[in-house]
Amino acid sequence: MQTIIHWFRRDLRVSDNTALHEAWSRGNCVVPVFILDDAILQAADCAAARVAYQLGVLESLRKNLEALGHRLILRHGTPHEELVKLSRDVKADAVFTNRDYEPYAIARDRKVAGALYEAGVYFESFKDHVIWENREILTKAGEPYTVFTPYSRAWRAKGVPPPVPKLGRAKTPVPESVKSLPVPTSSDALGHRLRQQLPDAGEHAGLEVLKQFLADRVYRYDTSRNFPADEAGTSRLSPHFRFGTVGTRTVFAKLFAARDTAPPASDAACQVWETELIWREFYQQILANYPHVAERCFRPEYDDLKWSGTDAQFDAWCAGQTGFPIVDAAMRCLNATGGMHNRLRMIVAMFLTKDLLISWQRGERYFMQQLLDGELAANNGGWQWSAGCGTDAAPYFRIFNPVSQGEKFDPEGNFVRKWVPELRDAPAELIHQPWENPLLLARSKYPAPIVDHARQRERCLAMFKAVKAPTPKA
DNA sequence: TGAAATGTTGGGGCG
DNA sequence: ACGCCCCAACATTTC
Numbered sequence: 001m002q003t004i005i006h007w008f009r010r011d012l013r014v015s016d017n018t019a020l021h022e023a024w025s026r027g028n029c030v031v032p033v034f035i036l037d038d039a040i041l042q043a044a045d046c047a048a049a050r051v052a053y054q055l056g057v058l059e060s061l062r063k064n065l066e067a068l069g070h071r072l073i074l075r076h077g078t079p080h081e082e083l084v085k086l087s088r089d090v091k092a093d094a095v096f097t098n099r100d101y102e103p104y105a106i107a108r109d110r111k112v113a114g115a116l117y118e119a120g121v122y123f124e125s126f127k128d129h130v131i132w133e134n135r136e137i138l139t140k141a142g143e144p145y146t147v148f149t150p151y152s153r154a155w156r157a158k159g160v161p162p163p164v165p166k167l168g169r170a171k172t173p174v175p176e177s178v179k180s181l182p183v184p185t186s187s188d189a190l191g192h193r194l195r196q197q198l199p200d201a202g203e204h205a206g207l208e209v210l211k212q213f214l215a216d217r218v219y220r221y222d223t224s225r226n227f228p229a230d231e232a233g234t235s236r237l238s239p240h241f242r243f244g245t246v247g248t249r250t251v252f253a254k255l256f257a258a259r260d261t262a263p264p265a266s267d268a269a270c271q272v273w274e275t276e277l278i279w280r281e282f283y284q285q286i287l288a289n290y291p292h293v294a295e296r297c298f299r300p301e302y303d304d305l306k307w308s309g310t311d312a313q314f315d316a317w318c319a320g321q322t323g324f325p326i327v328d329a330a331m332r333c334l335n336a337t338g339g340m341h342n343r344l345r346m347i348v349a350m351f352l353t354k355d356l357l358i359s360w361q362r363g364e365r366y367f368m369q370q371l372l373d374g375e376l377a378a379n380n381g382g383w384q385w386s387a388g389c390g391t392d393a394a395p396y397f398r399i400f401n402p403v404s405q406g407e408k409f410d411p412e413g414n415f416v417r418k419w420v421p422e423l424r425d426a427p428a429e430l431i432h433q434p435w436e437n438p439l440l441l442a443r444s445k446y447p448a449p450i451v452d453h454a455r456q457r458e459r460c461l462a463m464f465k466a467v468k469a470p471t472p473k474a
Numbered sequence: 475t476g477a478a479a480t481g482t483t484g485g486g487g488c489g
Numbered sequence: 490a491c492g493c494c495c496c497a498a499c500a501t502t503t504c
Contacts, residue, residue: 226475342475394475395504397476397503398504399504400476401476401477404477405476454478457478457504465504
């Protein structure tokens, strides 16, 4: 083949990129393209911060391609139309891309495949985003796993392929006559300046974050990951996974190398992180095999739950004004940074669904509107897990107590103090339940709790009982 | 990748 | 010395 278009989506890197490497090795001329898609940019669950971050990723990708003699073509429009146009412009023989498992992406790619077929252009997609996809890991009965632990066992038994070689230097340049938009700055794109500071974007940043984490922090990950006040406790790789500024195979290869050079005592901690990476694969696979989860509960009986929380309560949750310090600190952190520690995601998700009795779908959408790392599979899986209606879900009667969770995982109250300045001077014994000291509460100007946890817990149990679902195993 | 209610046990104060 | 009660502390059950 002569000219092959590589269509970038969530694989914005030049190393360990399956389809991109295939395009380079099979073709004489690679035309790398990214298409700004209004169906994504104007969707109800789009986050301004995520778009701004992605523009940074694209600019970094453009430079990385340029360093290898490639020119990134940026287009704005409907993917199947733009790809047909570009195929004509460059006289492409083929379009390659890496697979994406979201329902919107699957429908979009089907349209692209049809349009390219009619235009006489070969289209091929590759597995890249995950190690094992769709139906590559099945139970003995030939069905996809819906419980994590046996899935992870089968996953580990299969081994991990090595990284794909980095993109080579351009053999033939893309003709100057082929038009490309400049990569917009975030203020161009958003019409305003984003107030928040975004983490470094791009492939170099991703590899650096990975390197820092694997240098030593991973060796204490098993315990450090539970304490949100410890900013080095987790890998902080999620935005890089989201946009593909790290390659999944690269991450595993480097993790295994770190494990093999470390004392055996840290094996366990490395395993715990590996398990988190497998959770990511698990939810990708769930979304691919059970696409109804994008809209509804994995277990259909829970679609009948009668959520009774109010809009005012939802607004208080979003704004971090519920009167429960660990919840409010977490939400304010999300709003300010576009990120949230995983422990806190569980706490605020449990609180929205089981204390405020508001549907997980509303929380899921709000997370998507804020998170830099927001993507359907992981976000949806986490929310359904918390709500107790998903695959391998927490049983519905497992209800976090926001006070004891705060005391357990933020014992000094340092995370709360950082994001809830009203409680900066509260003593550790009271910081997770300031209402116990009315004088302190009044002086702090911090809101009183908007619900009574014990009462809401009872209401939640009654709400779940009303749908008469079989009790999941504990 | 819980929490709360309920049940059981055992030490110590006390008559 | 002994039984009784109280109540942590821990275990089990239930949601």
